[in-house]
Amino acid sequence: MIETAEAKARPMPLDQARTFLSRSGLLVGLILLFVLLALFAPNFLTTRNQLNVLRAVAFNGIIACAMTFIIISGDIDVSVGSAVAWASSLLGVLAIKQGWPLWLAVITVIAQQTVVHGLAGYIRCKWNVPAFVVTLTLFMSLRGAARLITNAYPITPFPDEFNFWGGGYVAGTIPVPAIIMVVTFIIFHFISTRTVFGRWVYSVGGNEESARLSGIPVWRTRILIFAITGLLSAFSGVILSSRIMSGSSNIAEGLEFDVIAAVIIGGTSLAGGEGSIFGTFLGVLFIGLLSNGMVLLGITPFAQEVVRGLTILFAVLISVWQKPIRK
Amino acid sequence: MAPILRMERINKQYPGVQALADVDFSLEPGEVRALLGKNGAGKSTLVKILSGAVKPDSGTIHINGEAATINSPRDAFELGICTVYQEMSLVPGLTVAENILLGRWPTRRQLGVSVIDRREIRRVAQGALDQLEVTLDLNELVSRLNVAQHQLVEIAKAISFDPRVLVLDEPTSALPSEEVEVLHKVVRHLAEQGRAIIYVTHRLQEIPHVADSVTVLRDGMHIGTIPVEEAVPERIAQMMIGVDWRRTEYLRDSQAGEVKLSVKDLNREDVLHDISFDLYAGEVLGIAGLLGSGRTDLLRAIFGLDPIDSGEITVDGSLVSDPSPITMKAHGVGLTPEDRKLQGLVLPFSVRQNLTLASLDRVSNRGVLRRRRERSLAEKMVKDVQIVTPHLDARTETLSGGNQQKVVIGNWLNTLPDVLIMDEPTRGIDIQAKEQVFNLVRDLARRGLAVLFVSSEIEEVLDVSDRILIMNRGRITGEVRCDEVDIETLLALAMEEIEND
Numbered sequence: 001m002i003e004t005a006e007a008k009a010r011p012m013p014l015d016q017a018r019t020f021l022s023r024s025g026l027l028v029g030l031i032l033l034f035v036l037l038a039l040f041a042p043n044f045l046t047t048r049n050q051l052n053v054l055r056a057v058a059f060n061g062i063i064a065c066a067m068t069f070i071i072i073s074g075d076i077d078v079s080v081g082s083a084v085a086w087a088s089s090l091l092g093v094l095a096i097k098q099g100w101p102l103w104l105a106v107i108t109v110i111a112q113q114t115v116v117h118g119l120a121g122y123i124r125c126k127w128n129v130p131a132f133v134v135t136l137t138l139f140m141s142l143r144g145a146a147r148l149i150t151n152a153y154p155i156t157p158f159p160d161e162f163n164f165w166g167g168g169y170v171a172g173t174i175p176v177p178a179i180i181m182v183v184t185f186i187i188f189h190f191i192s193t194r195t196v197f198g199r200w201v202y203s204v205g206g207n208e209e210s211a212r213l214s215g216i217p218v219w220r221t222r223i224l225i226f227a228i229t230g231l232l233s234a235f236s237g238v239i240l241s242s243r244i245m246s247g248s249s250n251i252a253e254g255l256e257f258d259v260i261a262a263v264i265i266g267g268t269s270l271a272g273g274e275g276s277i278f279g280t281f282l283g284v285l286f287i288g289l290l291s292n293g294m295v296l297l298g299i300t301p302f303a304q305e306v307v308r309g310l311t312i313l314f315a316v317l318i319s320v321w322q323k324p325i326r327k
Numbered sequence: 328m329a330p331i332l333r334m335e336r337i338n339k340q341y342p343g344v345q346a347l348a349d350v351d352f353s354l355e356p357g358e359v360r361a362l363l364g365k366n367g368a369g370k371s372t373l374v375k376i377l378s379g380a381v382k383p384d385s386g387t388i389h390i391n392g393e394a395a396t397i398n399s400p401r402d403a404f405e406l407g408i409c410t411v412y413q414e415m416s417l418v419p420g421l422t423v424a425e426n427i428l429l430g431r432w433p434t435r436r437q438l439g440v441s442v443i444d445r446r447e448i449r450r451v452a453q454g455a456l457d458q459l460e461v462t463l464d465l466n467e468l469v470s471r472l473n474v475a476q477h478q479l480v481e482i483a484k485a486i487s488f489d490p491r492v493l494v495l496d497e498p499t500s501a502l503p504s505e506e507v508e509v510l511h512k513v514v515r516h517l518a519e520q521g522r523a524i525i526y527v528t529h530r531l532q533e534i535p536h537v538a539d540s541v542t543v544l545r546d547g548m549h550i551g552t553i554p555v556e557e558a559v560p561e562r563i564a565q566m567m568i569g570v571d572w573r574r575t576e577y578l579r580d581s582q583a584g585e586v587k588l589s590v591k592d593l594n595r596e597d598v599l600h601d602i603s604f605d606l607y608a609g610e611v612l613g614i615a616g617l618l619g620s621g622r623t624d625l626l627r628a629i630f631g632l633d634p635i636d637s638g639e640i641t642v643d644g645s646l647v648s649d650p651s652p653i654t655m656k657a658h659g660v661g662l663t664p665e666d667r668k669l670q671g672l673v674l675p676f677s678v679r680q681n682l683t684l685a686s687l688d689r690v691s692n693r694g695v696l697r698r699r700r701e702r703s704l705a706e707k708m709v710k711d712v713q714i715v716t717p718h719l720d721a722r723t724e725t726l727s728g729g730n731q732q733k734v735v736i737g738n739w740l741n742t743l744p745d746v747l748i749m750d751e752p753t754r755g756i757d758i759q760a761k762e763q764v765f766n767l768v769r770d771l772a773r774r775g776l777a778v779l780f781v782s783s784e785i786e787e788v789l790d791v792s793d794r795i796l797i798m799n800r801g802r803i804t805g806e807v808r809c810d811e812v813d814i815e816t817l818l819a820l821a822m823e824e825i826e827n828d
Contacts, residue, residue, distance in 0.1 A: 273673065274675050
C-alpha cells in the first residue's frame, strides 16, 4: 500500500514528535529551573551541592521506577514509604539485635518485601480489591509493624563498612546511591521499552480487557509489578539505613507521595497505559532540584510543601493542555 | 375509532443515510403494534422521534387529532408518550418505589426542612404497579431484582406518567422464556386500559401472543402494516428483506478439511444449552441468531471468557480442560471480539504495538523484544489485511473503524491461528471495509483456516459462510448449507422460536 511506503519516508512521525515534545516540555522546565536556581540560589552550582541533590533524590528515584510501572498499569501504591521504614527496622533487628550476618539480613529483608507486595498484588487481582485499599492496608500496618519491633527507637550500630552503600563515594566524588539510582533507571528503561514484560505492563494499563483477550497474563503482570515495587522499596530502605547508619521506623514518612508526584510530573497518566521511565527520571530530578533550591533560598519548610503541591497540579495541567482534543 | 397517534410523511436524514423516508404511521387506542425491521431499517429512529430524542426533518405528528411537535423528551412526556428502552435506566442502589418515581420524589416539610416523603413514594409507586397487575416488593433494592423484574420496574416507571402511547423497545430480548409470558400479560392489560403500544421486537413467535397488528420498516420506508393473522414468518421475512436484495457471491472454493474445533454438550446456566458442533479446516461456519440468542455467549464460552457448567471443547483432537484466552491461543485459536475499542485494542498503542499484542512471543527472544522483527511482521500484516494508516507508529485510535477492525484481525492472524472466531467483525464499519473483511475471511478459509463467523446482519452470514448454525435462546435449533437456503428462509428460521419442551 502507498501508505506504508510513506511510513518509511517519514522518520519522525507526528505521534513520536508529540511524545518528544511533551517530554521536552518537562526538559525545558527542568533547564529553566536549573538556570533560575543557578542565578539566584547561593551555592547551587557547586559540585558538592549538585552531587548532594543526586544523592538526596536517589532513594525516591529507585522506588519511582517501580511506581511508574504501577501507575502505567492503572494501579497505585501508597505503601512504599512504610515499606522503606519496615525494611530499615527489620534490617536493624535482624542484623543488630539478632546478630545475623549482614548480607543474610539484607537478602531476607528484600525477599520478604518482594513476597509481601506480591501477595498484595495477588489480593488485588483475586478479589478485585482496589490497589489503593490493599496498599493503604500496607501503609498503615507496615509502619505499625516497624514501630512494634523497634519500639520506635533507631537501632544501631551497623558495621562501619556498611555505610559505603548509602553514604560512600566512587572516585572520591560521586555518591554511591546516585550511581545505584542511575543504573536502576537504565535497567527499567530497558524493561519498559525493550521487553515483553514491559509491553505487558502498558497493555494491562491501556486496556486490561483487550490484553486479557489477547492472551496476555494479566494477573501475572500485576503481581510481578507489585513484587518489583516491594523489592525496590526494601532495597531503597536498605541503602537509606546505610546512609543514616541505623534501623529506623521513623524514616520515609510521606515518601510515597513524593514518589507518586515525581511519576506524575514525569508525564505518566494516572489513567494508565501511558508514561515513561525517562519522564519519571526527569520528574525525580525536577522535584529534587526544586526542593534543594528552596532550601538554599531559605524558604521555610511549610512554604516548600505548598510549592511542591502546586507543582504537581501545574505539571498535570500542562500535560492536559498539550494533549490534542479527542473526538 | 380515531387514531390516538398519527405520523405523516416523516423524513429523517443522517449524513449518508435516509433513516426514514416519507413514513406514515398511526395507532389506535388499545392497539398493540409490533414494529419490525432489520438493523438500520429505521425502527430506532422512529422510536427516537416519538420520544423526543431526535427531531424529524419534515412531516407532521398528530396526537388525538391535534397537531403536535416533539422537541424534547419532556414534550413527549407531556403529550403522553413514554418510551422504555433496551438499556436499563434504573439506579441499582435505590428501591423499587424510589426508581419508579426517580427524580420526582414527593417531599414534605419536617422541622422546617424539606424531606422525601417515603410513604407518598410508596403509595404512588404501588398505584403504578397495580395498573400492571404485578406484585413486587416496593422496598426491595433494584440491584437484587432479576432482569425480568427490572423490565417491570421500567414499565411501571413509564406507566406512572400515565401515558397514552407506550413504546417498548425490544422488551423481551434479554428475558428468559418463562418471563416473557408475564410481560405479554402486562402489555395486553395495559392495552385494555386504552393505551396504544408500540412493541419493537425481533421475535416472530411472540407477535401472535401480544400484538394486534404488525408494521414492517425497511431502509427507512414503511413497507406495510398487516393484521396479526396474516403475519406468518415467511411473509414477514419477505417484507423485511425485499426483492431488491441480491446475494453477493464470494468465491467459495475452499475445501473443508479435518475437524479443527469440536464443541460437545456445552452448557452454561440460562445462557447456553446442549451446544454441539464441529468446525472444519477451510470452512467458514456462520452463526445466525438474533440479539439475545446466545451467539456471543457461545463464542465467549469457547474462548474461556465465561465459565461453563459442562461440556467439552476439543481443538485439533486434544481436549482443552481449562479454556482461557491463554490456553486457547496456545491451541491455535483466536478471537476477534465484538467491541473492538473495549475488547480488541489498546487504543493509545500504535498500530504496530496492537498488531503484535497477541504474538509477542513471536517477536521476542527470551523476553526481549526484537524490534526489527516486530516492525517487519507488523508491516507485512498492514499489507496483507490492507490497513490504511499513515505509518506503523500512528496511534490506533486515530484510525477509522474499518481499519481498527483490520488491526484487531491482524493481531490474531499474527499468532498464526488454525481457528479464528470472529464476533461481529463488520459492526460499525463502512461498506467498502466490510467487503474487504469478507474477502479476507474467504481468503483465510482458502488458506486452510477454520473460521467461526457471527454477525447480527443475517445477510452477511449468508454471504460469507459455507454452513450456518441457527441459534435461538441459547440452543442450536438448526443447520443449513448456504447453497441450499435463501435469505427469507434463513431469517424466518432465526426469528422462529422453538417452544420450550
